Amino acid sequence: MTLLQIEGLGISFGGIAAVKDVSFAVKPGEIVSVIGPNGAGKTTLFNMISGVYLPGTGRVVLNGEDVTAMSPHLLARRGMCRTFQNLQVFQSMTVLENTIAGYHLQESGSVLADLLNLPASRRRARTAEAGARTLLKRVGLERAAEREAGSLSYGSLKRLEIARAMALNPKVLLLDEPAAGCNAVETEEIDHLIAEIAASGVAILLVEHDMKMVMRISNHIVVLDHGEKIAEGDPATVSRNPAVIAAYLGAENAAG
Amino acid sequence: MRLTQKSATLLALAVIVALAPLFFPSSFYYRVGALIFVNGLAVTGIVILTGWAGQISLGHAGFAGIGAYACALAPVHLGLHPAGAVLLGAAISAVLAWLVGRPILRLKGYYLAVASLGMGILISMVLNNERDLTRGPDGIDVPDLGLRGALKAAGLDLSNGQFWYFFCGIALLLGAWLALNLFNSPTGRALRALHGSEIAARTVGIDVARLKLQAFVISAVYASVSGSLLALQNKFITPDVAGFMHSVEMVTMAVLGGVGSVAGAIFGAAVLTLLPQVLTVFAEYEQLVLGTVMVLVMIFLREGVVPSILRKIRGAGE
Numbered sequence: 277m278t279l280l281q282i283e284g285l286g287i288s289f290g291g292i293a294a295v296k297d298v299s300f301a302v303k304p305g306e307i308v309s310v311i312g313p314n315g316a317g318k319t320t321l322f323n324m325i326s327g328v329y330l331p332g333t334g335r336v337v338l339n340g341e342d343v344t345a346m347s348p349h350l351l352a353r354r355g356m357c358r359t360f361q362n363l364q365v366f367q368s369m370t371v372l373e374n375t376i377a378g379y380h381l382q383e384s385g386s387v388l389a390d391l392l393n394l395p396a397s398r399r400r401a402r403t404a405e406a407g408a409r410t411l412l413k414r415v416g417l418e419r420a421a422e423r424e425a426g427s428l429s430y431g432s433l434k435r436l437e438i439a440r441a442m443a444l445n446p447k448v449l450l451l452d453e454p455a456a457g458c459n460a461v462e463t464e465e466i467d468h469l470i471a472e473i474a475a476s477g478v479a480i481l482l483v484e485h486d487m488k489m490v491m492r493i494s495n496h497i498v499v500l501d502h503g504e505k506i507a508e509g510d511p512a513t514v515s516r517n518p519a520v521i522a523a524y525l526g527a528e529n530a531a532g
Numbered sequence: 533m534r535l536t537q538k539s540a541t542l543l544a545l546a547v548i549v550a551l552a553p554l555f556f557p558s559s560f561y562y563r564v565g566a567l568i569f570v571n572g573l574a575v576t577g578i579v580i581l582t583g584w585a586g587q588i589s590l591g592h593a594g595f596a597g598i599g600a601y602a603c604a605l606a607p608v609h610l611g612l613h614p615a616g617a618v619l620l621g622a623a624i625s626a627v628l629a630w631l632v633g634r635p636i637l638r639l640k641g642y643y644l645a646v647a648s649l650g651m652g653i654l655i656s657m658v659l660n661n662e663r664d665l666t667r668g669p670d671g672i673d674v675p676d677l678g679l680r681g682a683l684k685a686a687g688l689d690l691s692n693g694q695f696w697y698f699f700c701g702i703a704l705l706l707g708a709w710l711a712l713n714l715f716n717s718p719t720g721r722a723l724r725a726l727h728g729s730e731i732a733a734r735t736v737g738i739d740v741a742r743l744k745l746q747a748f749v750i751s752a753v754y755a756s757v758s759g760s761l762l763a764l765q766n767k768f769i770t771p772d773v774a775g776f777m778h779s780v781e782m783v784t785m786a787v788l789g790g791v792g793s794v795a796g797a798i799f800g801a802a803v804l805t806l807l808p809q810v811l812t813v814f815a816e817y818e819q820l821v822l823g824t825v826m827v828l829v830m831i832f833l834r835e836g837v838v839p840s841i842l843r844k845i846r847g848a849g850e
Contacts, residue, residue, distance in 0.1 A: 328731075352737030364735070366728030369721075377725045381737040383718040387746050390717030391710045397717050404718070444736060 279304050279479045280356075280448050285324055285334035286503075294320045295503045297333070300496075302448065302479045307470065309482040309490045312500035313523065318483045319361060321500070322452050325481070326358045327351050338448065353381060355447035359437040359454060361483075367426035374425050374436055375411055378443025379404035408443060415439045415469060431462035438469060448479045455486045467493055491515065499523075538712040541795045545708055549701035553694075562693030564809055569700035570761045571801040573707045575785045576794055577754025580711055582783070583792035584723040585747035587637070588645040591652025592782050595625040595752040596759030597659055597774025600674075601666060603763040607675045614677045618760040622753045629752035630745065637744040640730075644748065652779050659771035671770035674763045696765040703761060704798070707754060711794050714750075723747060755782070784822070788829055790836025799838050 280302040287295050295317040302308045310318050323329040325336050330345045337343065338354055351357075366374050376383070383404040389397040412418045415435040420428060425436060434454055441449055454470065455463040463486060471493055474480050484490050490497065490511070497514045499507040501523040507514055514520055552565060574596060581587050602621025606612040612620060628651070636647045659666050666672060680695040690698070714720045726733040726740050733740055763769040772778065781804065789800025804822070811818050833840035 326735075348731075348734035349737050349739050352735060358735055360731070364729045364732035366725050366732065368728060369724060373721060373724075377721055377733075377738075378736045380718070380722055380725075384722060385718065387714075387719050387750070390719040391714050391750070393713035393717065401716075401718055440732075440736060 281337040283335045285331050287332045298505050300498045304479050305477045306495045307474045307480045308496045309494040310498045316500040317503040357441040357444045357446040358450035361452040363433050365425045372421040375408035375439050376404045378440035411439045431458045450481045452483050562697040566696040566700040568802045568805045569704040570758050571805050572704045572798040574755045574758035574782050575797040575801045576707050576711050577751035578786040579797045581747050581751035585744050586727045589648040590645050590779050591648035592755045593774050593778035594652035594655035595755035597655050598625045599756030599759030600763035600769045600773045603760045604672045604674045622756045625752045625756035626749050629749045633745045633748040638741045656774040674767050677764050708794050790839040793839050796836045796838030
């Protein structure tokens with residue numbers, strides 16, 4: 277059963293194709309990684325799937341519904357949530373409040389109830405807070421709950437972003453380089469976290485540079501080069517594919 | 533922690549409203565106090581719109597004008613009780629804010645400032661030029677609310693100044709209470725989230741356009757009620773209430789005191805309402821002093837006077 281179907285997605289900027297005719301599918305509980313050299317179009321692809329860019333061609337189908345170019349807050353309602361390569365946390369809010377914000381869809385009711393501080397409004401806020409504390413424990417941030425998010429380390433912020441995304445109880449989670457800038461220990465923690473989330477039935481789509489991590493946790497890998505899909509398959513197949521070695525691993529070896 | 537901050541703000545405000553009259557040199561200051569409270573109410577709405585939702589309105593006086601003229605016209609032409617006229621004005625302001633804000637707030641950026649500026653000028657022009665209805669720039673009488681008379685009959689005899697001082701003080705307390713409730717509620721959290729990162733806010737399912745619109749409508753109602761209270765206590769109103777300078781004043785008061793904080797904004801309203809009264813000798817220099825104060829605040833206390841000072845005190849305490 278396919279949960280997220282990407283069909284022939286493509287986009288051009290100023291006449292140059294950044295992503296061309298990319299298709300693949302993600303099933304519940306599966307971890308699919310998109311890899312490729314810098315500038316291969318991974319983040320652009322992500323931005324199209326998550327409604328930030330309007331695709332030039334193709335469709336995004338979520339749970340049988342065409343959600344192409346749907347605004348992010350409507351995608352969130354349908355169970356798709358993402359994190360960002362360049363972190364998007366609410367800096368001046370506490371870690372706890374950041375996570376509670378993820379419960380927005382569940383906790384928001386009428387503005388009038390909020391203005392009057394009615395019991396219904398307080399009840400929703402309490403439920404959200406309890407849920408947020410449980411999630412923070414799950415990502416190992418419970419002791420930082422009252423700290424301002426801006427004061428956290430990079431690795432902790434990555435985990436906070438994942439916790440906030442988890443608060444939405446998503447069916448599909450898009451993670452844009454969750455381990456970028458993290459040290460080995462932090463990377464391993466995020467590793468475990470992602471595997472755990474997938475095990476609970478969430479479909480995970482991952483963009484990641486850390487090849488070891490990708491090979492370790494992915495069920496399925498899609499390789500992009502110059503905006504085109506050049507290979508896909510399980511980690512073992514992909515790592516043996518000559519086109520991949522030439523375009524990606526080879527290029528990296530030559531450079532480094 | 534924040535709950536206590538909310539209670540502390542309300543308590544401090546209540547104590548000030550109740551005890552300030554003990555220090556009044558003359559009964560004239562009841563009037564000044566009432567004016568501070570009326571401005572404080574409008575500025576509390578600006579805090580919700582600008583401080584929390586991050587949008588700027590340069591036409592909020594237009595809503596004050598609607599609230600004020602509703603009190604002047606509705607009792608005469610529609611036979612409404614003045615209290616009903618306040619509600620009617622608030623409803624008209626809310627609907628107008630919704631109509632103006634809905635298309636504008638879908639756009640990113642500060643388009644609301646321009647749109648509201650145009651709206652404010654339009655309202656001001658209508659009030660000035662529809663002489664048959666509004667009597668134009670000379671102003672119009674406003675019927676009595678009748679509550680003071682009712683209190684007198686019940687044995688509580690307040691002078692006109694005293695009555696409006698306490699009435700507006702209670703209205704401000706109520707307005708501050710509602711705003712602080714909002715701040716601590718799910719809606720308030722969503723507002724602060726959207727102020728922090730609009731992209732992230734969308735990602736967690738926050739309908740950014742709708743939320744900004746709600747903030748704009750709520751703040752319009754605050755401005756409208758403040759205009760109504762001004763009209764009712766003066767028993768007379770001119771189109772100046774809807775003028776551009778009044779809109780700018782509201783924003784200035786909020787920015788001076790601290791646009792993210794209800795207490796700060798009310799402080800800003802108090803300072804900028806008092807200054808012209810204190811500076812009557814320097815009437816010619818009033819604008820100069822105000823301008824200098826604003827520039828200095830923006831340079832040295834960018835968050836506004838109250839939040840900056842609170843931060844310093846907390847910093848020193850740690």
